[in-house]
Amino acid sequence: MRLGRWLADHWVLGAGLVVLAYLLLPVAVVAGLSVNRASSRLSYDFHEFTLDWWAHPCGSPGMCAAVVRSVQIGFLSTLVATVLGTLMAFGLTRHRFAGRGATSILVFLPMATPEVVMGSSLLALFGAARVPLGFATIVIAHVMFCVSFVVVTVRARLAGLDPQLLEAAADLYAGPWQAFRRVTLPLALPGIVAAALLAFSLSFDDFIVTNFNAGTTTTFPMYVWGAAQRGIPPQVNVIGTAMFLIALLLVALTMLRPRRARF
Amino acid sequence: MPYLLILPAGLWLIVFFVVPAVQLFATSLYDPSGSLATGYAMTGDLGNYPRALGDYWPQLLRSLGYAAVATLACLALGFPLAYAIALKAGRWRNMLLVAVIAPFFTSFLIRTLAWKTILSDTGVLVGLLRHAHLLGADGRLLATPFAVVAGLTYNFLPFMVLPLYASLERFDRRLLEAAGDLYAGPVAGFRRVTLPLAAPGIVAGTLLTFIPAAGDYVNAQLLGTPRTAMIGNVIDSAFLVRLDYPSAAALSFVLMFAILVLTVGYLRRVGAGALDAVS
Amino acid sequence: MADLRLTGLTKRFGALTAVDDLHLEVHSGSFFALLGASGCGKTTTLRMVAGLTEPTGGQIRIGDDDITRLRPYRRPVNTVFQSYALFPHLSVHENVAFGLRRRRQRDIDRQVADMLALVQLDGFGPRRPAGLSGGQQQRVALARALINHPRVLLLDEPLGALDLNLRRRMQIELKRIQTEVGVTFVHVTHDQEEAMTMADTVAVMNAGRIEQLGPPAQLYDLPGTPFVATFLGQSNLLAAHSEPGGENGELPVSAYGGRFTVPRDRCRAATATVYLGVRPEKLHLAGSPDAVPPGHQHVAGVVTDIAYVGVSTQYLVRTGWGTELSVFAPSTGAEERPELGAPVVAYWHSRHAFLLDRPDGAGDRTAPADLSVDVRA
Ligand SMILES: Nc1ncnc2c1ncn2[C@@H]1O[C@H](COP(=O)(O)OP(=O)(O)O)[C@@H](O)[C@H]1O
Ligand SMILES: [Mg+2]
Numbered sequence: 001m002r003l004g005r006w007l008a009d010h011w012v013l014g015a016g017l018v019v020l021a022y023l024l025l026p027v028a029v030v031a032g033l034s035v036n037r038a039s040s041r042l043s044y045d046f047h048e049f050t051l052d053w054w055a056h057p058c059g060s061p062g063m064c065a066a067v068v069r070s071v072q073i074g075f076l077s078t079l080v081a082t083v084l085g086t087l088m089a090f091g092l093t094r095h096r097f098a099g100r101g102a103t104s105i106l107v108f109l110p111m112a113t114p115e116v117v118m119g120s121s122l123l124a125l126f127g128a129a130r131v132p133l134g135f136a137t138i139v140i141a142h143v144m145f146c147v148s149f150v151v152v153t154v155r156a157r158l159a160g161l162d163p164q165l166l167e168a169a170a171d172l173y174a175g176p177w178q179a180f181r182r183v184t185l186p187l188a189l190p191g192i193v194a195a196a197l198l199a200f201s202l203s204f205d206d207f208i209v210t211n212f213n214a215g216t217t218t219t220f221p222m223y224v225w226g227a228a229q230r231g232i233p234p235q236v237n238v239i240g241t242a243m244f245l246i247a248l249l250l251v252a253l254t255m256l257r258p259r260r261a262r263f
Numbered sequence: 264m265p266y267l268l269i270l271p272a273g274l275w276l277i278v279f280f281v282v283p284a285v286q287l288f289a290t291s292l293y294d295p296s297g298s299l300a301t302g303y304a305m306t307g308d309l310g311n312y313p314r315a316l317g318d319y320w321p322q323l324l325r326s327l328g329y330a331a332v333a334t335l336a337c338l339a340l341g342f343p344l345a346y347a348i349a350l351k352a353g354r355w356r357n358m359l360l361v362a363v364i365a366p367f368f369t370s371f372l373i374r375t376l377a378w379k380t381i382l383s384d385t386g387v388l389v390g391l392l393r394h395a396h397l398l399g400a401d402g403r404l405l406a407t408p409f410a411v412v413a414g415l416t417y418n419f420l421p422f423m424v425l426p427l428y429a430s431l432e433r434f435d436r437r438l439l440e441a442a443g444d445l446y447a448g449p450v451a452g453f454r455r456v457t458l459p460l461a462a463p464g465i466v467a468g469t470l471l472t473f474i475p476a477a478g479d480y481v482n483a484q485l486l487g488t489p490r491t492a493m494i495g496n497v498i499d500s501a502f503l504v505r506l507d508y509p510s511a512a513a514l515s516f517v518l519m520f521a522i523l524v525l526t527v528g529y530l531r532r533v534g535a536g537a538l539d540a541v542s
Numbered sequence: 543m544a545d546l547r548l549t550g551l552t553k554r555f556g557a558l559t560a561v562d563d564l565h566l567e568v569h570s571g572s573f574f575a576l577l578g579a580s581g582c583g584k585t586t587t588l589r590m591v592a593g594l595t596e597p598t599g600g601q602i603r604i605g606d607d608d609i610t611r612l613r614p615y616r617r618p619v620n621t622v623f624q625s626y627a628l629f630p631h632l633s634v635h636e637n638v639a640f641g642l643r644r645r646r647q648r649d650i651d652r653q654v655a656d657m658l659a660l661v662q663l664d665g666f667g668p669r670r671p672a673g674l675s676g677g678q679q680q681r682v683a684l685a686r687a688l689i690n691h692p693r694v695l696l697l698d699e700p701l702g703a704l705d706l707n708l709r710r711r712m713q714i715e716l717k718r719i720q721t722e723v724g725v726t727f728v729h730v731t732h733d734q735e736e737a738m739t740m741a742d743t744v745a746v747m748n749a750g751r752i753e754q755l756g757p758p759a760q761l762y763d764l765p766g767t768p769f770v771a772t773f774l775g776q777s778n779l780l781a782a783h784s785e786p787g788g789e790n791g792e793l794p795v796s797a798y799g800g801r802f803t804v805p806r807d808r809c810r811a812a813t814a815t816v817y818l819g820v821r822p823e824k825l826h827l828a829g830s831p832d833a834v835p836p837g838h839q840h841v842a843g844v845v846t847d848i849a850y851v852g853v854s855t856q857y858l859v860r861t862g863w864g865t866e867l868s869v870f871a872p873s874t875g876a877e878e879r880p881e882l883g884a885p886v887v888a889y890w891h892s893r894h895a896f897l898l899d900r901p902d903g904a905g906d907r908t909a910p911a912d913l914s915v916d917v918r919a
Binding site for chain 1: 265266267268269271272273275276277279280281282283284286287290340341343344345346347348350351352359361362363364365366367368369370371372373374375376377378380381417420421470471474475477478479480481485495498499502503508511512515518519522526
Binding site: 162164165168169171172173174175178182183187 | 616
């Protein structure tokens with residue numbers, strides 16, 4: 001009887017953990033492959049433990065260049081998308097104006113459009129305007145699909161902000177700029193940081209839109225795609241695992257960071 | 264003042280999203296006998312649409328079907344996970360949330376390729392299933408519709424879990440206790456209290472899963488065969504391999520239109536109020 | 543220091559007039575309470591003084607300075623918000639220092655420490671507001687405003703979110719702090735007891751206007767309008783008419799066939815249609831008219847309800863014309879206790895009665911039948 005009750009209370013937790021295992025299983029496989037020397041180039045069976053791939057991650061020709069390029073594109077796209085998206089989120093939160101509804105739809109549409117459609121239509125635009133494809137067109141495309149996610153994330157944070165805090169700031173001798181600088185911005189910051197992280201991960205991981213607009217430039221996902229046809233170099237798994245670990249580390253740092261008393 | 268704040272992002276979206284979409288629509292009306300080299304004549308011809316549909320309706324239907332099944336699977340898998348994190352995890356809540364998001368950072372191509380390893384004919388899973396006679400002696404998982412749908416499910420599961428979590432997190436568990444107090448058993452409590460309150464998350468999650476899944480071609484390419492090709496594969500190759508822009512543009516719009524009709528129909532059924540959670 | 547003066551202050555929200563041609567003078571260094579039911583325009587008045595709401599008309603002055611159109615961050619006025627509005631991202635220390643930093647003052651740390659000591663929060667500086675109890679947050683909000691030495695401190699129902707016990711303690715605490723710093727406090731509340739115990743001057747507000755203003759004891763003893771008489775404590779108001787004549791400074795009135803008198807200086811009525819008012823605790827019960835002491839006036843009735851509430855017993859006495867009078871008898875232990883249904887007379891001394899204007903056709907107004915509502919009055 002007690003066991004039955006315990007099961008009734010905890011089966012959801014158990015089911016959730018099973019699903020979580022399903023989510024993490026491929027990551028475990030990637031991590032395993034990153035320390036595995038396969039018996040042949042096209043087989044992925046676990047054969048022999050090695051740290052060679054971790055010691056020489058750039059041993060696969062062209063891969064590290066692609067990773068660096070992806071990081072550069074990610075940073076640039078994140079910067080632009082975060083600035084533009086945050087400005088728009090502020091505009092949409094604090095003010096009521098004609099065209100607000102239309103703007104919200106404009107923000108929503110890219111999130112509701114399949115990537116093939118976005119990528120191909122942008123390609124057609126660049127083709128018609130005779131813009132050479134490459135680094136710049138990739139950044140343009142990434143900013144385009146990241147901006148919406150930034151707006152939505154920052155806006156959600158701003159919506160939860162108590163307007164009376166701004167009145168309190170004004171009551172305590174803070175002019176509009178000071179109120180923004182000392183109250184609004186620090187309170188919105190977690191949302192902005194989350195939006196930037198989201199934008200970076202979307203940009204770094206994007207394949208479909210990038211593939212349409214990259215020309216001869218190769219990003220890391222494109223490198224992986226190309227390599228998949230020939231057999232993936234094991235160093236790819238090193239990068240995948242490293243990205244996962246870096247993400248965990250970043251999160252751990254932000255969670256462990258002592259709360260600062262002053263801004 | 265608000266216009267100044269909105270202008271930069273608004274212009275970016277108009278120039279690089281709206282204008283291309285309009286242009287893509289124009290492209291879908293070009294005379295298909297032209298080519299990229301010789302240029303296309305604008306004929307206002309709607310013929311590209313029936314032509315494209317006639318050729319590729321199986322892929323279109325397959326895309327929508329796969330996406331629908333994957334979305335349902337995501338809901339079935341995502342709900343217990345989101346529920347457990349939001350209401351059962353206690354102080355492990357943040358840890359579990361991180362575990363849901365962290366795989367995002369391992370490139371999704373790499374993870375999909377890992378699925379290829381997991382499902383491969385020589386892999387442990389197929390061996391086990393064959394041994395248990397759940398799979399014939401030469402039965403396969405890879406290169407089947409199952410593999411493609413499983414890949415889609417896997418890739419878009421976080422898009423389901425996160426909005427579900429967001430709506431369940433605000434859920435006041437005392438409501439369930441109140442329901443219990445009012446003679447609702449666990450099933451009735453779930454149906455009458457939990458489910459309606461999670462509705463905004465369910466709506467947001469299904470849209471965020473279904474839409475990208477219907478347009479995806481990476482899973483079909485890596486885990487499937489030409490017989491499991493989706494509309495995304497067709498559009499991709501029409502644009503990048505066959506350079507048949509008018510057909511590709513027409514197919515893009517057919518896909519958009521199909522998604523739009525399904526989305527609007529769906530929102531009509533569940534009530535438009537739930538859309539507030541999305542936008 | 544200078545007085546706060548509101549002249550013809552008006553605020554309209556569309557068709558609704560929230561504050562209606564308000565005239566008010568708050569003396570420097572006083573503890574001023576603005577008392578009124580919810581929705582009568584107290585918050586709106588305060589927000590106009592703080593500069594957070596723009597007046598539709600009228601003037602706000604502190605001493606000789608007209609601050610009506612000044613931005614909130616340029617006014618020598620600070621506010622304690624009802625929900626405190628503490629900055630969640632700043633420590634208690636930084637919350638309190640906020641105003642000083644904006645004005646680039648020196649010696650901030652010492653000032654903050656002194657202020658935290660004043661509100662008895664020594665050592666709380668590094669904590670975050672979220673980790674504090676309601677009473678502690680309230681003190682932070684107070685310190686954060688007071689540290690700027692405002693010429694007027696505005697408090698919008700500052701104790702409204704606290705439980706009863708804490709509220710009583712904070713009332714005393716607030717009064718102590720106000721006496722210590724000598725800053726003008728304008729304290730908004732809907733709790734009449736809070737207003738009476740704390741303030742030097744109470745202004746009773748009703749539907750956007752000030753009904754009456756004065757020291758609490760004076761307001762209670764001689765209310766100026768039926769609203770004040772019933773909102774500030776309870777009153778039995780009998781529909782009456784003033785009669786011609788009268789000697790020894792006593793005004794004669796008639797009600798339901800009876801004749802009564804009221805001292806001329808306790809008449810606040812301008813017309814002959816009046817309310818004759820007596821507070822419930824100024825009414826006494828006797829078994830028959832013979833037992834009424836000399837100099838008193840009485841009406842006869844029947845006891846219809848008895849409620850024992852410890853410090854007093856509260857009776858309802860139905861008069862011959864059907865109105866139920868409210869009578870509070872202190873529990874001294876010596877009194878005779880009439881029984882339910884017993885015929886009694888309720889009597890009072892004329893120096894405890896008062897006369898108020900009565901709208902034409904309006905009937906009696908007595909305390910609510912639910913006697914548990916307000917024991918302390
Ligand atoms: N911003 C506003 N817009 C419209 N009506 C308002 C606004 N602020 C207050 N009111 C109305 O003005 C009246 C007085 O409100 P308020 O000053 O908040 O009353 P109090 O503080 O005495 O409870 C109320 O009827 C209220 O609904
Ligand atoms: Mg109020």
